Amino acid sequence: MAKTETFQIRTEEAPLLPAPVSTTGLIGWMRQNLFSSISNTVLTVIGVIIAYWIIAPFVQFAFIDAIWTGEDRKACLPPEGSEGEHMGACWAYVKAYFPQFIYGRYPTDEIWRVNIVYVLFALLLVPLAMPSMPLKKLNSILFLGVFPIVAFVLLTGGNISISSYTWIFVALIAAVGVAIAAILSVAGGRDFNGVKPVLIGFVGTAVVLAIILGFVSANLGLSTVDTPVWGGLLVTLVIAVTGIVASLPLGIALALGRRSTMPIVRLVSVIFIEFWRGVPLITVLFMSSVMLPLFLPEGVTFDKLLRVLIGVTLFSAAYMAEVVRGGLQAIPKGQYEGAMALGLRFWPMMYLIILPQALKLVIPGIVNTFIGLFKDTTLVLIVGMFDLLGQIQSSFTDPTWSTPTQGHTGYLFAAMVFFVFCFGMSRYSIYMERRLHTGHKR
Amino acid sequence: MSVMEQDSAGAPARASLLNDPKVRGIFFQVVLIAVLVFVGYNIVSNTAANLERQNIASGWGFLENTAGFGIIQSLASYSETSSYGQALFVGFLNTLLVAIVGIFIATIVGFVVGIARLSDNWVISRLAYCYVELIRNVPLLLQIFFWYFAVLRAVPGKREKWSFFFDSFHLNIAGFRGPKPIWQDGASLIGIALIIAIVACIVIAQWARKRQESTGQQFPVFWTAVGLIIGLPLIMYFVTGMPMHLEHPVFVDTGPRIRQGFQLNVGFNLIPEFLALTAALSIYTASFIAEIVRAGIQAVSHGQTEAAHALGLRQSPTLRLVIIPQAMRVIIPPLTSQYLNLTKNSSLAVAIAFPDLVSVGGTVLNQTGQAIEIIGIWMAIYLTLSLVTSAFMNWYNQRMALVER
Numbered sequence: 088m089a090k091t092e093t094f095q096i097r098t099e100e101a102p103l104l105p106a107p108v109s110t111t112g113l114i115g116w117m118r119q120n121l122f123s124s125i126s127n128t129v130l131t132v133i134g135v136i137i138a139y140w141i142i143a144p145f146v147q148f149a150f151i152d153a154i155w156t157g158e159d160r161k162a163c164l165p166p167e168g169s170e171g172e173h174m175g176a177c178w179a180y181v182k183a184y185f186p187q188f189i190y191g192r193y194p195t196d197e198i199w200r201v202n203i204v205y206v207l208f209a210l211l212l213v214p215l216a217m218p219s220m221p222l223k224k225l226n227s228i229l230f231l232g233v234f235p236i237v238a239f240v241l242l243t244g245g246n247i248s249i250s251s252y253t254w255i256f257v258a259l260i261a262a263v264g265v266a267i268a269a270i271l272s273v274a275g276g277r278d279f280n281g282v283k284p285v286l287i288g289f290v291g292t293a294v295v296l297a298i299i300l301g302f303v304s305a306n307l308g309l310s311t312v313d314t315p316v317w318g319g320l321l322v323t324l325v326i327a328v329t330g331i332v333a334s335l336p337l338g339i340a341l342a343l344g345r346r347s348t349m350p351i352v353r354l355v356s357v358i359f360i361e362f363w364r365g366v367p368l369i370t371v372l373f374m375s376s377v378m379l380p381l382f383l384p385e386g387v388t389f390d391k392l393l394r395v396l397i398g399v400t401l402f403s404a405a406y407m408a409e410v411v412r413g414g415l416q417a418i419p420k421g422q423y424e425g426a427m428a429l430g431l432r433f434w435p436m437m438y439l440i441i442l443p444q445a446l447k448l449v450i451p452g453i454v455n456t457f458i459g460l461f462k463d464t465t466l467v468l469i470v471g472m473f474d475l476l477g478q479i480q481s482s483f484t485d486p487t488w489s490t491p492t493q494g495h496t497g498y499l500f501a502a503m504v505f506f507v508f509c510f511g512m513s514r515y516s517i518y519m520e521r522r523l524h525t526g527h528k529r
Numbered sequence: 530m531s532v533m534e535q536d537s538a539g540a541p542a543r544a545s546l547l548n549d550p551k552v553r554g555i556f557f558q559v560v561l562i563a564v565l566v567f568v569g570y571n572i573v574s575n576t577a578a579n580l581e582r583q584n585i586a587s588g589w590g591f592l593e594n595t596a597g598f599g600i601i602q603s604l605a606s607y608s609e610t611s612s613y614g615q616a617l618f619v620g621f622l623n624t625l626l627v628a629i630v631g632i633f634i635a636t637i638v639g640f641v642v643g644i645a646r647l648s649d650n651w652v653i654s655r656l657a658y659c660y661v662e663l664i665r666n667v668p669l670l671l672q673i674f675f676w677y678f679a680v681l682r683a684v685p686g687k688r689e690k691w692s693f694f695f696d697s698f699h700l701n702i703a704g705f706r707g708p709k710p711i712w713q714d715g716a717s718l719i720g721i722a723l724i725i726a727i728v729a730c731i732v733i734a735q736w737a738r739k740r741q742e743s744t745g746q747q748f749p750v751f752w753t754a755v756g757l758i759i760g761l762p763l764i765m766y767f768v769t770g771m772p773m774h775l776e777h778p779v780f781v782d783t784g785p786r787i788r789q790g791f792q793l794n795v796g797f798n799l800i801p802e803f804l805a806l807t808a809a810l811s812i813y814t815a816s817f818i819a820e821i822v823r824a825g826i827q828a829v830s831h832g833q834t835e836a837a838h839a840l841g842l843r844q845s846p847t848l849r850l851v852i853i854p855q856a857m858r859v860i861i862p863p864l865t866s867q868y869l870n871l872t873k874n875s876s877l878a879v880a881i882a883f884p885d886l887v888s889v890g891g892t893v894l895n896q897t898g899q900a901i902e903i904i905g906i907w908m909a910i911y912l913t914l915s916l917v918t919s920a921f922m923n924w925y926n927q928r929m930a931l932v933e934r
Contacts, residue, residue, distance in 0.1 A: 120650065120651040350558075352558060365915035367874065369876045370907045373894075384571075465670040502675075
């Protein structure tokens with residue numbers, strides 16, 4: 088051994104080598120995700136084959152072999168002599184029928200009214216759906232309160248004849264309110280402060296009803312368009328939007344009723360919810376179209392669309408109630424106790440403390456109910472109404488466009504429309520879920 | 530407690546009954562009952578008046594009358610001379626058949642797709658994702674129409690066929706045909722053998738669990754059960770002298786053109802309406818089940834897997850003994866509601882005229898005008914099915930639920 092030991096110490100860092108080619112970039116990704124083992128490779132191959140089986144014929148049908156222009160069925164028929172094995176989608180047929188699919192048989196001269204409703208709907212919905220937009224309260228009042236009435240007048244033409252009994256009934260509500268308030272102020276004594284809310288509630292309801300009735304019955308110079316000529320996407324949207332807008336308050340009321348301490352209110356809510364959730368929508372629609380007329384006094388008739396709307400609303404209200412109940416249960420008890428400790432009564436507590444939190448929590452659930460309702464609107468074709476699918480189905484009887492691929496094309500178009508709406512909504516619900524996930528939720 | 534007593538005793542008497550929540554509660558409930566009774570009375574009296582005006586006698590007597598219409602598929606004996614009540618019963622059986630077959634297929638497809646969505650393999654998980662998103666965002670009715678009017682119209686016509694499995698199963702526009710087992714004398718012994726085998730399996734499973742709990746030794750219960758359930762009836766089948774033969778469907782392709790095609794009532798036949806409805810229902814519901822399964826498996830924390838691996842369990846026992854039992858707890862409640870949804874959605878059969886409860890009921894309703902009774906029967910049956918299923922699933926769920934202190 089020598090006295091002086093020589094060390095070899097490196098004073099500068101070794102240069103960083105690039106990662107092996109097989110672990111980075113496309114190759115690395117493929118090695119990791121597609122071919123990591125023998126079984127994985129087999130799965131990849133099988134998956135690719137399945138995807139090819141599905142995608143190739145679809146692309147062939149919808150794009151490569153498709154016919155985009157034409158005047159009638161001749162354009163879409165297979166050429167003479169061929170067996171018709173290369174037939175594509177007949178988009179010319181969809182193009183020709185497009186107005187019907189969107190508006191049904193709504194008179195062509197009046198279509199601008201439907202368009203205004205569509206534009207108003209989009210203008211009010213988009214800012215409501217974007218969390219960063221201001222004026223949420225005003226926006227919701229416009230969307231949930233004003234828009235439905237404006238849309239109703241625009242679509243039907245307004246000028247509804249309202250019997251004098253209805254006006255008397257409205258006046259009666261106001262009178263009853265004043266009477267109850269008078270009795271309460273006498274009976275309640277000095278420390279009773281329930282007179283003002285009663286007065287505001289009854290008289291306010293009467294005033295709002297009077298304004299709505301006045302507007303609806305006013306002659307605005309619009310020609311009347313009866314609901315049987317409505318159709319296509321218009322009917323789909325009318326049923327879906329009315330169903331959701333009307334079922335939300337009803338659902339909240341039912342959910343509160345189910346959690347109420349009053350036994351009879353709870354029992355009625357439970358029976359109502361479980362009944363509507365236990366039967367299929369189609370029987371509800373049959374009920375509203377066959378049985379509802381029997382329930383009404385002689386001479387009173389309902390519009391068919393309105394009957395369907397009632398059925399759909401009651402049905403989705405039960406589902407909405409369960410969604411809202413989920414939200415109410417998720418609110419910690421401390422929130423209720425805190426509100427009560429502040430001296431809030433039941434309704435102010437619900438309105439100011441509990442419901443804002445609970446409803447925010449269940450926005451994804453509400454959107455999911457809406458998606459379900461939107462898809463379920465197709466069922467109205469069974470009771471003889473023409474929603475988008477019904478309109479497409481009825482167009483198959485037209486000999487002008489009768490070709491072997493007409494059905495496939497029509498269904499493909501319907502599927503695409505429904506997919507765009509539903510997928511959009513489900514992405515929105517996922518987005519809201521992420522946004523509302525505050526991090527301290529278990 | 531004492532504070533409350535003191536409070537109620539010490540506080541001055543309330544100024545007014547109007548501020549007492551108890552009194553208010555009773556008041557509102559009385560109002561609610563009054564409104565309900567009023568509405569109910571109006572409905573009943575209006576209905577009675579309307580029925581009288583339309584000359585419809587309410588009551589269940591019409592169920593005894595002769596139906597006079599045929600039903601293309603029935604599990605019970607039925608002919609045109611049977612009564613309306615029997616027709617509705619046949620419809621009910623068809624609803625049950627679609628629901629059970631649909632639930633069976635949907636569960637299998639749903640679990641496969643749900644697990645595929647969690648696969649490490651990018652192609653497989655993407656495929657499963659596309660399946661789920663495409664299927665559940667398109668209305669079920671549209672899918673039923675698609676299967677019935679688009680897919681099943683593409684199969685061969687009445688006088689041709691596609692055959693599978695050594696020429697024993699056939700598909701054409703008239704339906705899916707296959708051999709039908711014909712049982713002869715002594716076949717009931719095979720059924721008895723099957724029941725005995727099932728009972729034996731339950732007993733063995735219990736004994737094996739007790740033994741494992743006391744000694745730690747495991748017993749191959751699964752393979753024993755497979756052997757018993759398949760083996761015992763098979764032995765009995767040969768012992769009794771093979772009392773069964775297969776009745777193959779007969780396809781005539783000679784003779785006059787009008788007589789060509791499959792002979793009626795030979796072999797078993799699944800009508801195209803049934804195929805379309807079952808396919809659409811099970812594929813649609815499977816997409817929801819897949820999401821439930823994925824969520825359930827993801828709900829089991831990864832620490833469970835790591836702990837199981839740390840205990841020395843391999844991949845498959847980890848899944849079987851640790852992950853799946855915990856995932857099932859999350860999966861079962863929403864799975865139940867999907868089963869119920871499928872059962873209720875089977876009522877869409879009316880759109881393609883498959884003779885289920887709603888479809889047959891609709892025919893009866895049109896013929897007799899007994900709207901209230903028919904809709905009442907529908908709702909009662911679906912409600913009963915719903916309540917029974919949820920009761921069963923609640924019981925099962927309670928058994929599976931976490932036992933906490």
